[in-house]
Amino acid sequence: MTEKPSKVWSRWGIELRKHRSRAGKTQAELADLVTISRPQLGKLESGTRTPSSAISGALDEALATGGVLQHLWSELKAQEEIPPDWRDFVMLERQATQVREYQPLMVPGLLQTEDYARTLLRQSVSVDDEEEVERLVQARMERYEALPRTLLTFVVDQPVLERVVGTADIMREQLTRLLELSNQRVRITVIPRDAPHRPLVGGSFRIMTLPTGGMVAHSEHPLGQVVVNQAKDVGKLFRYFDNLQSEALSPTASRELIDRMRGVLG
Structure with a gap:
């Protein structure tokens, strides 16, 4: 069964994909850097997997984003918790x-x-x-x-x-x-x-x-x-x-x- 992307976390996944592309890294290369599997990274980018604060920070560090993903994660987490x-x-x-x-x-x-x-x-x-x-x-x-x-x-x-x-x-x-x-x-x-x-x-x-x-x-x-x-x-x-x-x-x-x-x- 195809997993349905989250409306909230798809936005975070798009941002992750954008920064990975700018850094010139494949999904496999970035997954190795943050010690997760390539399929898991793919799900994060597609919005079918909810990221954690820790993985957001690790990806920021690996891609040198200046904390963009962690900041967006905090914003979206607050939004997700609102009815x-x-x-x-x-x-x-x-x-x-x-x-x-x-x-x-x-x-x-x-x-x-x-x-x-x-x-x-x-x-x-x-x-x-x-x-x-x-x-x-x-x-x-x-x-x-x-x-x-x-x-x-x-x-x-x-x-x-x-x-x-x-x-x-x-x-x-x-x-x-x-x-x-x-x-x-x-x-x-x-x-x-x-x-x-x-x-x-x-x-x-x-x-x-x-x-x-x-x-x-x-x-x-x-x-x-x-x-x-x-x-x-x-x-x-x-x-x-x-x-x-x-x-x-x-x-x-x-x-x-x-x-x-x-x-x-x-």
């Missing part, structure tokens, strides 16, 4: 210098604890089994760690804090996490129930500022998620966010509210 439905969104998120997000129904994914995320995913009609749940939980946990310098601004509705997801213990842990993350880089503000001029917005959305200065938005709906890149539409969401933020409590008052909600849980 397909999230791929475009998460790759944009990782490039962003600032992320603004509004959530009316749940704690934003970047701020969720494992148990909170796991409970939500188990309730999702689109997740089929426990293995898929755990894969998605892990992907969600890694999102925050991948944004070491990104400025993050979140606006959430007060019912998000009051709605118990799973158990009181899970919710208490989640509210504690919000308090721990709330700092100069992570701004969390809450729209109180009695906000007099709260804009009516149909669902959650986030706006990502890219290194170029341009902005891309990402909006969620019941059947999935969509990237919004038309300037007019992004501008409309930006104005929505500005209006929502104007109705929210200050970061200090929001922390106090979160702490009170945590206290209610015991």
Whole structure:
């Protein structure tokens, strides 16, 4: 049976083939240099075999690429670990210098604890089994760690804090996490129930500022998620966010509210 090339690793294989050709080496010659078989090297070039970090480094050294293959391996490995439905969104998120997000129904994914995320995913009609749940939980946990310098601004509705997801213990842990993350880089503000001029917005959305200065938005709906890149539409969401933020409590008052909600849980 013919092995099917990986869409992700075929790109790495093409890069390997290009550098091998530039170095004037046959597959057999290069395979000998890195102590693998010629068929194995052929599978790496065709994208039917997933390379390791070690073999990427060895091939870089043998072909004097300056680390091109190792760098590409790290990029593609991160991409492979992102669930397909999230791929475009998460790759944009990782490039962003600032992320603004509004959530009316749940704690934003970047701020969720494992148990909170796991409970939500188990309730999702689109997740089929426990293995898929755990894969998605892990992907969600890694999102925050991948944004070491990104400025993050979140606006959430007060019912998000009051709605118990799973158990009181899970919710208490989640509210504690919000308090721990709330700092100069992570701004969390809450729209109180009695906000007099709260804009009516149909669902959650986030706006990502890219290194170029341009902005891309990402909006969620019941059947999935969509990237919004038309300037007019992004501008409309930006104005929505500005209006929502104007109705929210200050970061200090929001922390106090979160702490009170945590206290209610015991």
